[in-house]
């Protein structure tokens with residue numbers, strides 16, 4: 074018991090130091106995270122971790138996957154500690170302190186990413202040395218990805234490589250801020266922009282042009298019809314609120330003036346599927362409606378008229394597993410048996426999709442994520458460290 078307390082006391086100042094280093098890397102989604110990845114790889118490398126990286130097309134951003142085997146080689150069935158390295162932008166002038174310099178006050182660490190989710194990454198790195206010196210029964214893996222905030226762009230590339238290298242893992246803990254509660258499911262989040270191209274003309278002769286705004290309106294009406302259909306498709310025992318797949322139009326942009334036929338219109342819409350089949354249902358129905366009904370009418374007047382769907386991102390849902398090993402493990406470690414669902418998207422569904430039992434649990438509250446003066450409390454960081462120390466004890470001989 075005293076041993077455990079000592080580790081926590083030793084590791085906590087180190088966690089704060091690492092978190093402060095991580096916050097200094099301005100890893101806003103879409104920009105390079107390579108320096109941060111270098112930092113993490115070096116730290117893990119000195120402990121004997123095996124690492125590999127995967128990249129985006131331009132090699133501007135990287136995912137890091139590192140494995141600590143402990144004192145001897147162990148095969149398979151490892152546990153992944155997963156965090157994304159990117160953060161949402163921060164406007165320096167709106168913050169009380171500089172968002173890219175960790176500021177410790179009132180037993181909290183303020184800084185962009187402190188809560189979402191560099192706090193979790195700092196905890197895992199601070200404890201890595203304690204995993205490395207043990208006789209582990211299964212390996213511990215560190216998965217640090219890029220561009221999660223922009224619809225999980227990095228993780229799928231890393232997960233493909235995991236499959237290719239046949240690295241089989243049993244459990245994944247995604248350390249998104251959940252106030253250290255075990256989260257067992259979230260809906261998917263699919264985001265689209267549909268672009269309409271018509272033919273401009275004088276408002277007095279609507280039949281001579283192709284009005285992109287009007288076709289977009291019909292498209293939206295069809296979406297609204299499907300929204301009602303989705304309610305009827307509500308799965309039995311859904312754990313979500315509302316229990317069915319939702320659909321929403323976020324923005325319409327198009328047209329020039331009252332008396333000009335609009336030749337351009339864009340509709341931004343999103344879908345939050347409770348089951349993947351609903352996503353397929355909506356997408357197939359809308360594609361058929363555009364291709365068989367709207368486009369032939371548009372092209373009769375203007376052959377170059379077009380409707381194009383742009384996929385902004387498709388974060389797959391994280392589904393409740395019956396008797397989930399990952400949930401059981403984390404509830405056991407934290408002593409908190411509340412098994413909740415959340416409304417935000419994470420990388421959890423991607424790990425689950427390749428057969429890894431997954432749970433979302435990490436320090437800090439989602440209420441502080443993406444906000445001005447984002448913070449994580451010392452207490453949350455300590456609770457996370459304690460969970461990971463107990464995890465280490467559980468998988469050590």
Ligand SMILES: [Zn+2]
Nearest residue numbers: 157189190249
């Ligand atoms: Zn996050």
